[in-house]
Amino acid sequence: xxxxxxxxxxxxxxxxxxxxxxxxxxxxxxxxxxASGAEAxxxxxxxxxxxxxxxxxxxxxxxxxxxxVHRQREGERAREQVLRAMSIASEKVAYAxxxxxxxxxx
Amino acid sequence: MRKxxxxxALISIVxxxxxxxxxxxxxxxxxxRAEEVVDVxxxxxxxxxxxxxxxxxxxxERAVRDMVKNLEGIYVRSYEFSKDGQYDHRGLxxxxxxxxxxxxxxxxxxxxxxxxxxxxxxxxxxDRVVGLVIVAAEPHxxxxxxxxxPIDIDRLAALEGQFGIxxxxxxxxxx
Numbered sequence: 001x002x003x004x005x006x007x008x009x010x011x012x013x014x015x016x017x018x019x020x021x022x023x024x025x026x027x028x029x030x031x032x033x034x035a036s037g038a039e040a041x042x043x044x045x046x047x048x049x050x051x052x053x054x055x056x057x058x059x060x061x062x063x064x065x066x067x068x069v070h071r072q073r074e075g076e077r078a079r080e081q082v083l084r085a086m087s088i089a090s091e092k093v094a095y096a097x098x099x100x101x102x103x104x105x106x
Numbered sequence: 107m108r109k110x111x112x113x114x115a116l117i118s119i120v121x122x123x124x125x126x127x128x129x130x131x132x133x134x135x136x137x138x139r140a141e142e143v144v145d146v147x148x149x150x151x152x153x154x155x156x157x158x159x160x161x162x163x164x165x166x167e168r169a170v171r172d173m174v175k176n177l178e179g180i181y182v183r184s185y186e187f188s189k190d191g192q193y194d195h196r197g198l199x200x201x202x203x204x205x206x207x208x209x210x211x212x213x214x215x216x217x218x219x220x221x222x223x224x225x226x227x228x229x230x231x232x233d234r235v236v237g238l239v240i241v242a243a244e245p246h247x248x249x250x251x252x253x254x255x256p257i258d259i260d261r262l263a264a265l266e267g268q269f270g271i272x273x274x275x276x277x278x279x280x281x
Binding site: 076 | 251
């Protein structure tokens, strides 16, 4: 019987203290989170400054941009080399073929 | 296990000659004497990269792109001299020839007292040409070209004069 009474007493409805709802709404409006429980125990992260993020972005952009420019230059140079090599090779082969044709036509 | 090793050995024997062959075309002694040197060294990676930058709108460049896509390398050395008799033509031809294996066949030999001498060898696998060596000699100029990979010689000859490069410049171009 005692246990029943104890439970009823513990579980009985209780009105909040005066001004509770107002305080809760005020906190919601201000955006402040309650510093309690696990959240309060979690180690605080250092704040991420916007300028650090910006500097990292700029550095990344410069590195990627530099690589793209380097690759573009390398590609253009390779293109020129391919054309030059094929130009020399085709010139020599065409000359040899022409000589063979000339001999054949005589 | 023994069967596996035998199969592997057989594959190696078949696969090695099937790969196109590149040869040494550097002549340091000529380089010292030459007035100008053209040195083009394009391995498979550089060929692919260069091909990406070839225009698809230009007919000549499109033809080159199609031709180089299956190649494994193109190597060119061209030496220009200020006066005649700066190199031993026959000796150089022999040096190139000595590197060519049994699959290499002489394709064209042009001998001229007044014009250019040209030797062309093809690396033949059946009726397929999988490599080409061109040696061209003029009194003032000696050129060696080694194309590694399958190549259509008629299509190569047809490319002559199709490029935006009006005259092949003979500058010292060590890349």
